[in-house]
Amino acid sequence: MFRSARVLVAALLAAGGAAVLPGTAVADYGPAVQVFLTPTPGSHVEVGVPLQISGSSHYGEASHWEWGEISFDGGETWDYLDLPPTSENWQYFYTPTVEGDLTILVRAHEDRRVGEPRAVVVHVGGPSTTRPDSCGVILGCRPFIADVYPTVDTDPRPVELGLAFRVDRPGQIIGVEVTRPGNPPTPVRVRLWDSTGGVLADVTGVPTYGYRISLPQNTQVAAGERYVVSYSTGGLPYRSTEWQFSGEVVFAPFRLPVSAGVYSYDDGFPTESWHNSSYGIVPMFAG
Template identity: 40%
Template structure:
């Protein structure tokens, strides 16, 4: 999974805390990470729900979700197990009726199901209610966990992600996870209609890249933007079947258009505005916002 140096430090600290629970839990528990509560989502468009579940002891833990206040439950897909007592999970759900939708999760072990965790409420067919997220310095868009691969594709290509902000501010740049190609690349930002708004060339052999544009780029709330990078010899990192639904992690939304996820690409020497999609892939481009 993509990690900037700043994000790596935060994740390492969090992992250390999670590796040894501060206190034992009497029952299994589950939390919903995305979507952020208060988000506005569309009727008939897939929504990606992610989170983590925990058990009191190192034993298998799975997760169930409810969309009707606990009357029925559906199983989520476990994507990673840590230390036997934590499971990261995901589930793609397509809301069909406008109105408020409460999403809650519960963890399940051999001893049975735990209580439902706090519900996250989204507004289907409604507007987003921006949550109090502190982005005075910068907030980074973080995708849910997925195992990444170094794509063997060696063609010149531009790869990126389509994002939307729930508040005005500026895009500072992006952090990237690179693949096997470690030569010069160009980070770019585009409007929703393909106007190039900013770019910066970057040349460093590291796998992780954190690149700021020459100047912050103003963004409007509710409008789509694309942040991408051009690699002249392919060699990028990717994960297929990742953006299977809209991802909402305030202040960012990575929108699903009903057919394709937010990951985009464009082949050609010199790159260009990326609009093509492949198997709901992510290319581990993580825009950074201030506002």
């Protein structure tokens, strides 16, 4: 499934992904709409750190985005992006090798037509120029994760599944969204941890809208610090997408590291990772 560190893999739209998406660049393309979702335009990225580049193609009534191309040299050369008919999102992994501005171009192919290239510029090794987006306390902001071929794991053992993240500004985690197969109407225990394994919030409840658990209003987080949100499966089946975090996700105000998906089998602080997997859990941030 994973051809190389720079080969696109088709992605399925993550549950809840149509909610508030700060920092997106949207471009018209005939009957389809092409959307860059990660990285956020103007963001800072590191030399030598794999970067996740992702987007979405919303289908028109009469036709669809069939495949695309991506370029990192101003359009001199293009790499192929595959998009199966059943998928809306795409994803690509790229490792910057030199400092300076990096322009990422993507163009779509549809019904023998080629769309105009759409661009996102990031600063490799340089400071971020991202315009802060407002993340309100009612809806909040959550990171976009384009799950790549999600599967259902039926491990009967209880496991703690989590997501490591940082934010670029102080604020609060107002809730956690957990996508479970079939959205069972059973209580879920969610926790927010600091980088040392200290518990900042611990809530058990039945998710609203099938996936959302609210956290106390005083659950504050600091800019640049590492945190983990997690939930306990209780032995129920859970969502798992291997290789999803093979590159860093930069989606303001969030930054998700390589191997951001973590787990533990001892009901404690999740720190282990497996095949750079994601587990259907994201934080909701306000600030």
